[in-house]
Amino acid sequence: MNHVLIAEDCKIIRKGISAMIARCQVPINQIIECKNGLEALEIIRNMPIDVLITDIRMPDMDGITLVKELQKSQYIPRIVAISGYDDFSCAVDLLRCGAREYLLKPVKREELNSIMMKLEEEIQKEQSEKRAKRALCYSQIRRILLSENISREEMKEAERLNWFNEQTYSVVISSGTLNEVDETHIFTFPDVEGGQVTLMAEKELKDFITNRNSSSDYGVSDPFQGIFNLRKAYEEARQRRIRGFCMQEREGITSKNCLMPQNEMECFVQRIGTQKISKNETILLELADRVKKGEVEGLQFQDFMSHMIMRVREFYGRILAEEEISLEKLCHMLEFNNIDEYCTEIRRVFSCINERVLRENDDYKSRLKVEEALAYMNENYSRNINMAMVSNHVNMNYTVFSIAFKDYTGDNFVNYLRKIRMNEAKRLLAETDYKIGEIGQMTGYEDPKHFMKSFKWVAGITPSEFRKNLRVKDGITENITPKTKIVTF
Structure with missing residues (x-):
């Protein structure tokens, strides 16, 4: 229970009733006191009162007059009348006028507590029914708002709720x-x-x-x-x-100029993923300006953008999912204050898509160049090549090539080239009778000592020991792979 109002001209009785209510078994947010009917009527007109406890005889406006005046109000609290024995006939009149309960003075705590509990139960039940009715009405009204094809019977059903x-x-x-x-x-x-x-x-x-x-x-x-x-x-x-959203100053705009031919819309969508996205921003700003001037209807602009966003979702769906870029907010134009805010968000989202597409394209180009570099290294490992020579061959910046090479192979250029050369050296040691120095030259090592040191660092033994170990086994070539373009380790 939220508010209880006590209207009683005798201060001692008023304070006593207030104390009993405060200690009753019903939780109450606020107890308000006044000394006559006029004050009570003013309070009730300005705030919702759940229960009014009023004396019958009061100066300025008695309890009976107060209750009769309240019958004219839209909201009437539950009324409990208080009187002495000699006012019983008046109490009957007050009950006829709408009072719910009647108490004799002196008021007994047990009787007041019992009445308050009964009224609290009624209030809770009424509020529960009211919430259920409101929820049903809420559902029906929302359906009416969102659907243009509501039958008259459904409308009548909603009207019967009388909200x-x-x-x-x-x-x-x-x-x-x-x-x-x-x-x-x-x-x-x-x-x-x-x-x-x-x-x-x-x-x-x-x-x-x-x-x-x-x-x-x-x-x-x-x-x-x-x-x-x-x-x-x-x-x-x-x-x-929509007119306010489009910042259009006059009503009655009916222009339906073509916003953009279908083929141009497709070009717009395609450009989102290219270096030419700035052209899209210009087109979008010009379009918003046409809408604000009234050359284009707001509803037409809304439909156009809905179609545009649908095409973007279809075309860039994979990137939207991977980058967790949501287009949901763009589908609800009126969530923004005005068309300028909306277009700003569109440009921001499209820019995020653009950055990811360009980055992905750059990564793809880098992969192709690294693969070209690997093929070149497999063909020219016997020459005195280095990373500068290979990066120039594939037309990549030295630093960018170094990063891209390691990202793709998982190793740096020097180690990877050494592994290519050592792989070929092992094959030659197993399959041919070339001398150690000759095999070193054939795999890019002019200095035999450098070759032997590098081989031992990779294999853990010298080239001669490697050859001897292979020749004491049967099937010495079964683990030797032929020359390949790309080495996998």
């Missing part, structure tokens, strides 16, 4: 979410086509507009009544939201 109660409302479509959403708004839907849709009564609408920094980031319908006008109100607010 609107003939109150006047406006539909508000805004970007993002409101700072505070509570039941002062008739209904709030936080994610409809990327924006927030709120049904507001007149007072809440005035506060909303007053506190909004810009009129371009929301759209408001004219006032409507009844659920049958909900879709009309929504479409009106949506049109105004």
Whole structure:
């Protein structure tokens, strides 16, 4: 229970009742006290009171008059009447006017506690039913907002919930979410086509507009009544939201100039992954300018961008998945405050795709050049070659080649070349009778001592020992591989 109001002119009795309520078994957020009916009526008109405990006889406005006045209000609290024995006939009148319970003075703690528990149970049950009814109504209204083909029977079913109660409302479509959403708004839907849709009564609408920094980031319908006008109100607010989003100063824009031929859209999508993406940025800025000038309808622009994003998703799907680049936000144009913010996000996302594609293309070109370098090394290992010579052969910067070579092979250039030469030296030692010095020259070592030192560093034994070991076995050539273009270690 949130608020309990005690209306009693006798301070001692008022304080006593307040103390008993504070110690009763029902949790209460706030107990409010006043000394007559006029004060009580003013309090109830300004804040929701769950339970009113009122004396019958009070100055300025008695309890009976207070209860009768409350019958004119939209919200009536649960009323408990307090009286002396000589006021019993008045208490009966008060019960007829809407009081729920009756207590005789002096008020007994047990009786008051019992009444408060009973009323708390009623309040909880009512709130539970209200939440269930609101949830059902919420679901039906959301369906009405999102579908253009709602049958009249479905509309009547929603109307039977009687949530609107003939109150006047406006539909508000805004970007993002409101700072505070509570039941002062008739209904709030936080994610409809990327924006927030709120049904507001007149007072809440005035506060909303007053506190909004810009009129371009929301759209408001004219006032409507009844659920049958909900879709009309929504479409009106949506049109105004799109006009505000596009920063168009005048209404009634009907131009439907062609935004971009289909073949040009395909070129636009293709250019995202090239060095020519800057041309796309120019086209996008020009397009946004046409929309702002009213040369293009906002809805037409929205449909065009939806199709564009769909093609980007189809064309760059693998990269979007690998880089975890999401296009979801771009699908909801009205989530942004205006067209400039939207286009900025489009350029940012497309730039991320562009960077990944260009990087991947550079990696692919580097791999091709490294493979070309490996083929060259396998053909020319017998010559006095080095990394500078090979990098020049494949037209790569020396440093870039060094990094790309190690990324591809897992080894540096010197070690890899040595392994190629040693692999060939082992084959020659096993299959031929060439002298050790001759094999060294054939594998790129002019100095025999250098060859033998390198061989022992790789094989752990000298070339002569390697040859002798092979010749004491049968099938000495079964583990010797023929000359290959690329060596795998």
